[in-house]
Amino acid sequence: MSLCVVGSVALDTVKTPFGEVNEALGGSATFFSTAASFFTEVQLVAVVGDDFPPEHLAFLKSRGVHLDGLQQVPGRTFRWRGEYGYPLNEAKTLDTQLNVFAAFRPALPAAYRDAEFVFLANIDPALQSDVLRQMNRPKFVACDTMNFWIAGKRTALVRTLAQVDLVVINDGEARQLAEEANLVRAAARILSWGPKILVVKRGEYGALMFNGKTIFAAPAYPLENVFDPTGAGDSFAGGMMGYLSTQQGAVTDAMLRRAVIYGSVMASYNVEAFSLDRMRSLTEEAITARYRDFQALMAFDPLA
């Protein structure tokens, strides 16, 4: 089934303890689309400047990502510069140049309006709501957000949350959003505002999924080499939503649990190299193999 993502396409300059990369392909919609592209075709909505390197467009096309919704406008592409130390969990932002992204107004091509699965990546919550107004009753909507919007646009954000099925945010954001230090109670509060499901991403510690009745806990895949965490969260969401969009019928808890594992698989691969480099050589066999690795990682005998 069809999957649409609205978010950023950016050029990232990243330094980690293991190396650095200059103006590499990045952005929430890029990581999401690329991860999801291993499961389905993705309709991308974003904006880039006239300086955007054509080879990045070619890469996204090669992954089957539809670019009719990617506006290319005069000006410079969104640029982000960040650094990771130890622990690798937290990025230190050194510079953010929104450039053409500052005036981004998502406009969905007619062909995208019937998408059944939608991911609203981390953009202004007012724009997230605006995207939903352009859609024809999508089957399943997920969104991300960040501390900047939680602090500065709380009312608009809570309005967006009321319209989505799934919220995918990190643990610090969940605590800040709910104004509650305990994650179980923070989750209950966020779910009380409307979304059916909350997935809390915890970086190297994995993810927790709450639906108001049960909790699912997935570890992160223990990696010997975490090279660059940039895009891990969006790759996670891409794997999750990409997998869900291949499933028929109502979205069940069992489907969502499998989706969390596929999200964890995609995030674990993405951090193995800078930018999207690991995705360039990734195979379906490798995805399946790591899903099985998660089975082995989490297996123990049930009681009789």
Place this chain on the structure above:
Amino acid sequence: MSLCVVGSVALDTVKTPFGEVNEALGGSATFFSTAASFFTEVQLVAVVGDDFPPEHLAFLKSRGVHLDGLQQVPGRTFRWRGEYGYPLNEAKTLDTQLNVFAAFRPALPAAYRDAEFVFLANIDPALQSDVLRQMNRPKFVACDTMNFWIAGKRTALVRTLAQVDLVVINDGEARQLAEEANLVRAAARILSWGPKILVVKRGEYGALMFNGKTIFAAPAYPLENVFDPTGAGDSFAGGMMGYLSTQQGAVTDAMLRRAVIYGSVMASYNVEAFSLDRMRSLTEEAITARYRDFQALMAFDPLA
């Protein structure tokens, strides 16, 4: 089968965001023994002063803990004073009075020397080795340690590690001990020194178990009310070793995985109240119920 623990018995004064408690029963051997007592009889080796409240001895006896190895000597009992803020993971030590514990020399009663399972709680690694010299070929030995010994008694500690089957430490200690930020590589280095198994405790994020071939990841049980984390690590070890000591034959990976879950169950209950208070009313039914909760928490469909 028989289980012996050597460690501390202390009086803890603890402040958390939810309250405080003054000179409550604490100490690594106490938390360990009490958690393990739900699985087996425990032989305790420790020291207390002549000020130690008799009701604490009565409590340990009521849990079936053997106290022949508990020396009571003139002087004051070991006292620890600590505080937890948010996040609750990290204790801030305000005061440590070793008192009679400073001169502690473990002396195993003859009846303990044939114990098949041994836990060397966090004490001077030279004393840990000394305990092993007093034993008659135990079947399975586990140990804990802390940053103080890693920094100050590294050579003695590495000598102890070479003699144990299982090391149970937290993630910061594992990184410090291995001098390696990446946990997977830190685990490989620690295992190269002799122990067969390493369990890394990560507080609210659960535990990872490494055996050089496979990894097992268990989440912590997501709790709405974490009241006091003191003793969580020793309760974890107590649940793990208590369960293992009930099993026949060689210790297998499947047994160890079940043991990690039982350890997680005991730790999750222990943090629900100050000191050992939750353990006082805990039942076997509640332990079984939470083991099943872990099954539900970690379940997802395997690939065909």
